[in-house]
Amino acid sequence: MLADRPPFEDLYREYLGRIYAYIRAQVGTSADAEDITAQVFMNAYQAYARFEARNTTPSAWLFRIARNATLDHFRAHGRRERLRRTIEHQPMAEEDPAAEAEDRIQYRALLHQVAQLPERQRDAISLRHSGLSFDEVGRLMGCSEDAAKMLYHRALKALREAVHKEGN
């Protein structure tokens, strides 16, 4: 094992939750998020021998795999299917509401709004709030750091509008 490459299990334990949250913010159901998360780590596990820490951080590397897997998911299901899932999405139906704290339910509704944003806006918000810097977000999305900031702020305002609309 290379000295600059941590054991894969450490990456797995550290990033599983964050990667899942990033994916969950974009797809309609926990089941889809689990499937895509599983695919991400399966792929990462098999490719880890080729990972070179001097070229990228483990975080950026994993999020790139996650982003590609999420995009593949949407391509595979098509926009029509995504819309159907979004429309049919019942945020409260998956688990026992009594077991959920009120703020948790509120957050889930918020992520539901994120999932309905246009693709690049959704991506910018999900990546940024997964703990990535604007530089990392820009690299993953194929744009500059400044462009990533602008995209993010536009997305944030769009999200605020959506939340307002939902509240009215």
Next chain:
Amino acid sequence: MSEPEEELELQALQRQLDDAMETTRPRPDFEDELWLRMQTSRPAPRRLGDAFGAFFRGVREVPAVPMAAVAAVLVVVVGVGILAYSGLGRGGGGATSSSLSAGADRNYAAGTFGRVPTPVFNGTPKDTQAPQAVADASSGEYFGPAQLIWTGKLELTITAAPVFRYHEPSTNTADQFATALGAVLRERPAGFLGSYSASDYTLKIRGTVQSPQASPAFFIFASLSMPAIEAAGAGPKDIADIFLAQHSLSPQWSYTVAVDSNGDPVKVLYEREFDVPGSGPAYLIDGGGKHYGIEVDLSNNRPVLVSGLLPVNPDVAPYKIVSAADAIQSALASGGQGVSATPSPAVKLTQAELVYVLVPAGDHSFYEPAFLFSGSFQLNGKTVVKRVLVPAIDPTLRTP
């Protein structure tokens, strides 16, 4: 809304997004389940390639591996009959082996289990695909139809081989195994007999899986508090030995050790063998051809995942097996019929090996002998390997 108010609102929204992302996590069992899938559920063609690759790498790294284990041609030189089984389980293990389990020895009987179920193997020819579509590039395995020709040498003079039968382990069996390890029952998740907690690991125990076939097994998922095993000069196998001994998990059956240290984690595999009187050890393989038994995965000398056969205390009975000629004929007949526009490739099978496979059958399942034939050939300029498994038990003693 004024600009400062709008800014405050956006900041509040950002905090909510941070909190939402930090509190959105998968269900509690997902982490362990996915780790298990990553370790054990790779695609069959890849598993097969890894298994053979790991095995041969292990052979290079472990000089003590008996040469019989890598013999290209199965040569059984002593003709024995059913009566010769009186010696079953009385030694005969190699340098790295123990003999058959005491339970198997105790339960050995001259009777039979009646007609036993016929094994179903993975990797059967995919008739409707062109040859290049069924060759796995990473493993070099070929799964498509082929015109098979036998050019090897199979001298088989034994006429019978042991069949092992075990009772499906219950939750009680699993609980006893866990208790012996000092682990406490946590829950009984779907697909497992139990999930247990110990101070520095989670233990899960699973019964027989019908499809794809998998033996009753235990899985130890180390928590991050699992300490590394420090032993001066110890290699991966030594560390795995220490861990297994510390937890009373050392194999009670014959085995050969293979070490795959090409990646992280390093994998130490104790490959189970069945002693076949008059023939020698025969590996236990899964539906894809992979040797298995107990696997200890080490990362920086720290066990991260230990998985292996759950002890099942099998009964054993001798069964008549097919002749070498019949085995070869069955292998050649299993090539499949190519129906695509591309003709099936001609493949020379050059090697054969007696192996054991799991045959799930409800309350009682079996480990039965089979023949693993193989041969390599060129496909689109690349060398690929064709493997064929055929049942060894006489057809009259098997259910269709």
